Amino acid sequence: MASFLYYSIFILYATSLYSIDGVLIRQFVRSGGKTENLTHLHFFFHDILGGENPTSVRIIGPPNGTAGGFGSTMMIDNALTEEQDRASKLIGRAQGFYSVASQQADEFAFLMVMNCVFVEGKYKGSSISILGRNPVMNNVREMPVVGGTGQLRFARGYALAHTVWFDAATGDAIVEYNVYVSDS
Structure with missing residues (x-):
């Protein structure tokens, strides 16, 4: 009777390890038995289209007759700062491009392709x-x-972007990023 009880408990325990969508076992196998480190990065992205020193410039305009700017492409070299204020500590640059990728006005979306290069702090x-x-x-x-x-x-993970300021007249924006990455 006791061996049946121990056997049942073992089966329940082993099943519970895998039943959580197999996450525990998959992570262990994928990482080769190593622990994954989760890193949280927080910064503000300053997209400046106007003024004397823009950090985003249009390199491709939309084709004639295209509604909503579909196809427009901006090359960027935007400041990444610790705080929302543009004058706060510069921790990096976002370099790459974004394009208007949707034709539907109710679903306005960009294709973002960027490298966030850190110039200060732990990840310099x-x-x-x-x-x-x-x-x-x-x-x-x-x-x-x-x-x-x-x-x-x-690194692999995800970035959560939230616009904290937008100037409709110039197109300038400040976007808060919370990025979560693991390194194995």
Whole structure:
């Protein structure tokens, strides 16, 4: 009787390890038995289209007759700061491009392709690569982190973007990013 009880408990325990959608076992196998480190990065992205020193410039305009700017492409070298204020400490640069990727006015979205290169702090000299759809009219947008360099090598995860300030006259914007990456 006691052996049946121990056997039943063992089966329940072993099943529970896998029954949580197989997450525990998959993570252990995928990481080769190593623990994954989860890193949270927080910064503000300053997209400046106007003025004497823009950090985003249009390199491709929309084709004639295209509604909503579909096809417009901006090359960026935007400041990443610790705080919302543009004069706060510069911790990196977002370099890459974004394009208007949707034709529907009710679903305005960019294709974002950017490397966030860190120039200060713990991750100085490291970078992460973000590539994905950015539905800019949503309050919070999620985009995938597809890689990294330096201390963030092999990074994968996601970035949550939230626009905290937007000037409709110039197109300038400040976007808060919360990025979560693991490195194995």
